Amino acid sequence: MDMSAARDDGGAGGARERLVVIGGDAAGMSAASQARRMRGPDEWEIVAFERGHFTSYSACGIPYWVGGDVADRDELIARTPEEHRARGIDLRMRTEITEIDTARQRVRARDADTGAESWTAYDGLVVATGARPVRPDMPGADATGVHGVQTLDDGQALLDTLARTRGRRAVVVGAGYIGVEMAEAMINRGYEVTVVNRGSEPMSTLDPDMGRLVHRAMEGLGITMVDDAEVTKILTGDDGRVRAVATQDAEFPADVVILGIGVRPETTLAAAAGLPLGAHGGILTDLAMRVRGHENIWAGGDCVEVLDLVSGQERYIPLGTHANKHGQVIGTNAGGGYATFPGVVGTAVSKVCDLEIARTGLREKDARRAGLAFESVTVESTSRAGYYPGANPMTVKMLAERRTGRLLGVQIVGREGAAKRVDIAAVALTAGMTVDRMTALDLGYAPPFSPVWDPVLVAARKAARAVERHR
The missing domain is CATH 3.50.50.60 (FAD/NAD(P)-binding domain)
Incomplete structure (x- = not known):
């Protein structure tokens, strides 16, 4: 035309x-x-x-x-x-x-x-x-029963497929935010779930040691985790519907496939x-x-x-x-006014069933790529005072710039009460605070909400000591 x-x-x-x-x-x-x-x-x-x-x-x-x-x-x-x-x-x-x-x-x-x-x-x-959504360039990627999930139309199409599907085996390709959240969705629907991930651990937005905690928790929820595995093709039956996901070494039966590779x-x-x-x-x-x-x-x-x-x-x-x-x-x-968007510090939270995952700032490889020397510390703590009912364990990892002590990033993996603590670090990052300065933050305390030393501040105190030792 x-x-x-x-x-x-x-x-x-x-x-x-x-x-x-x-x-x-x-x-x-x-x-x-x-x-x-x-x-x-x-x-x-x-x-x-x-x-x-x-x-x-x-x-x-x-x-x-x-x-x-x-x-x-x-x-x-x-x-x-x-x-x-x-x-x-x-x-x-x-x-x-x-x-x-x-x-x-x-x-x-x-x-x-x-x-x-x-x-x-x-x-x-x-x-x-x-x-x-990233769709891998491989045989079967467009087969019936294979879904990316980015828009409301995508979500409706997936639900329509689930309503027509008799089998209860779901394979999620990818283990980023979309992948782990869709794994939870399929567990909640009563599906047998396998997650195939080409990385060494799920959640590449975390450092591998923190991703390992997510891996263990997902397996504890009954999800089969397959790491270091590249999907090579999606196999279909005579009716054109997906029947399995294949890697170089194995095949994983599937009645529905969800692409969680990212966008x-x-x-x-x-x-x-x-x-x-x-x-x-x-x-x-x-x-x-x-x-x-x-x-x-x-x-x-x-x-x-x-x-x-x-x-x-x-x-x-x-x-x-x-x-x-x-x-x-x-x-x-x-419209004729004036406003700016200054930037971000990279804050994100997610969950898989009762496991909470959070990060803000830089991972170790991000810091290295930016040419920053840093100290990295990890602490184990609880969401409430240890003696208070319902206290849940959490792991906090913190990166601080060597010599200056400037906060560079925080990652948190834990149960209820863990993830939103990352907002403390997000504010500190935006303000350009040092980890030493963070230790003096006047955070709210009561046994039902936090230990006397909040887990983020425990990590900041440990990071401050590490920075001081290397000055």
Whole structure:
């Protein structure tokens, strides 16, 4: 089709300025909503495109919906398309943007149901295309019964498959956040679960010694852990459905396969349009979330790279917390205000059944890559005073820069009450505190909540001594 003759839906230079938003989830709709608050409909038209069936939902909640902890899909939806439209946003669902023409300031859209295409001009553009699950390039990766889980549509497709599947064997490929959370979801559904992981331990976002604690706990939950194993193909039956996952050394029977290998930034459109991409494949922006070299284009959410405040390097960290903040910054700036997103320290928490996992800052290999010399300490403690009922064990690992004592990172693995303690370290990292200074933090104490010395402060005290010995 000759798109030069296709309909151009108004645009730049018209009576009203137009903001076009690509992507209807956290970053995109936060940006659209904030821009609408900044400027009224008489002066600022906002058009948003979403290729799926849902908007403004919690992707992080999908494993808990699949596992049955969240009873209804709609509980994950913060705002429906109808609610966005009622707030003055022209939201077009099931419509995919297939091209960004930066020279003529327009985007090409395709209606997923009819195939009709049209151009829409813009004065300002927000790229919030999110991320896509990594699908291995191997035989059987697209077979019936193989699922990636990134969007609400993905979650619904998986549940539909489970409803049609008689067998109760699930294989999860990958053991990062998505992998371990989906392993829990399938355990909760009564499946026999095998996790195949190419790393030496699960949770590569942790150091291997902390990942080993996760490995042991997952095995204790009845999950079969297969580490140091690369999946080579997914085997199917005569009906085209998955029947097993194969590595170089073994086969693991499967009635459903879930890909938990991770995600990559969805930047196909951005790359084709010549927008700058970083080493991790994400779009590069300035502190105002404006795409570098493009005055009227912003980007946010899982398609961008962010500044690591600890290492000073660009990283790719796809999290809903960041995406919503990006959207607020973008909407404020697109609407004529001023806001910045200074960066992150890399805080994340997760769980597998009753095991809690948390990290912030740098791992050992991150610190080495950044050229930092460091001391590493590990302590065992409890979530409450040891004599108080319900005290649970936890392990805290802490990294501090040699000579200066600056906190570099913290990892925590434990039971109830462990994970959110990482927020203490996240604040300390953001403030640039030393581990010695951390030992004086005035944290809340009572036996039902903490030992006299909180586990994070015990680790800080041990790290401070290690730094002092090597000065």
